[in-house]
Amino acid sequence: MKVGIFGANGRMGRVLIEALQEHEQAQLTVATVRDDSPWVGMNVGELAGIGSLPIKCTAVSEINPTQVDVMIDFTLPAAFDSNLAWCVSHNIPVVIGTTGLSDEQLSSLKNAATQIPVVFAANYSVGVNVMLSLVKQAARALGETADIEILEAHHRYKQDAPSGTAVAIGNAIADELGRNLKECAVYGREGKEPPRDQKTIGFATVRGGDIVGEHTALFADIGERLEITHKASSRLTFGRGAVHAAKWLHGKKAALYGMDNVIGLKLQD
Missing domain, CATH: 3.40.50.720 (NAD(P)-binding Rossmann-like Domain)
Structure with a gap:
């Protein structure tokens, strides 16, 4: 071919x-x-x-x-x-x-x-695409009570933020919960804010060095939290x-x- x-x-x-x-x-x-x-x-x-x-x-x-x-x-x-x-x-x-x-x-x-x-695709890693399946399962089980945050880190030269993969993770979770990511996403926080709205999906972005790509979907409830993480080394x-x-x-x-x-x-x- x-x-x-x-x-x-x-x-x-x-x-x-x-x-x-x-x-x-x-x-x-x-x-x-x-x-x-x-x-x-x-x-x-x-x-x-x-x-x-x-x-x-x-x-x-x-x-x-x-x-x-x-x-x-x-x-x-x-x-x-x-x-x-x-x-x-x-x-x-x-x-x-x-x-x-x-x-x-x-x-x-x-x-x-x-x-x-x-x-x-936002990401051509097999592991990331398995992760998209896993976060949907986690959202189904935990999404109505847990606070959901998506953390991602990439190299200093990456221009778009959050990453396409982070957005894909957010969309997978939002779709599972019947939410519109454009309406419930929160991109960064600063200063004094009211208590966190449980229906939101937060994003945190890191840019530095030569980080290839790291993504974590965090489901934090009272008394426990689940983290689903993928890290690319090459x-x-x-x-x-x-x-x-x-x-x-x-x-x-x-x-x-x-x-x-x-x-x-x-x-x-």
Whole structure:
């Protein structure tokens, strides 16, 4: 299977190059960068720090659609619209890991999935997707009495806060409890406030150093608390998951899929 990467020079782009290089059934055939990028023409293996490979970085406007079966996009919201439009116009399936998308962009993604196969997930780790199932079970059992907080930590360069994974955890819990996350979420606290509203879902964000990604869903009741935590120690975990998703997506019919579909995990209803 021939796989292309949008934003090969990004943090996750370089990880995806490595993940594809080690995969036995997927081959990296296209690695794009911005048209004005100094990385145009650079060897992708040297870019990723894994030695020379027989592929060079291509300007995004020069992608040859005949060279790819599936694209992977872990870029930024600013590049999302054009990347998605390219995939739709050339009927190329796409795996999307870009976070921080606007409501309008999420709507565009859903519309695109009526024309091409799309996998969209806030996190491509198998462990995180198991965590989404577990927090729904915890919410069902504890959510009506426990105070719920979501804690997340990432490296200093991460731009969106809270993380897409933290929001996905919040949405999983809110949906289980019949709440609207946009109405019940609390993003940080400061100064004197009234007693905590038990119906809210709080978020706490840490940005520092080279933290790959840590997420905890905290259910705190009187006399006990439950913490469900996932910690990633390598971005290669996400890269391998995305490549697995790309392989799974190849040949699927047009629809919007999640990692629960990819790994065969049925989240609790």
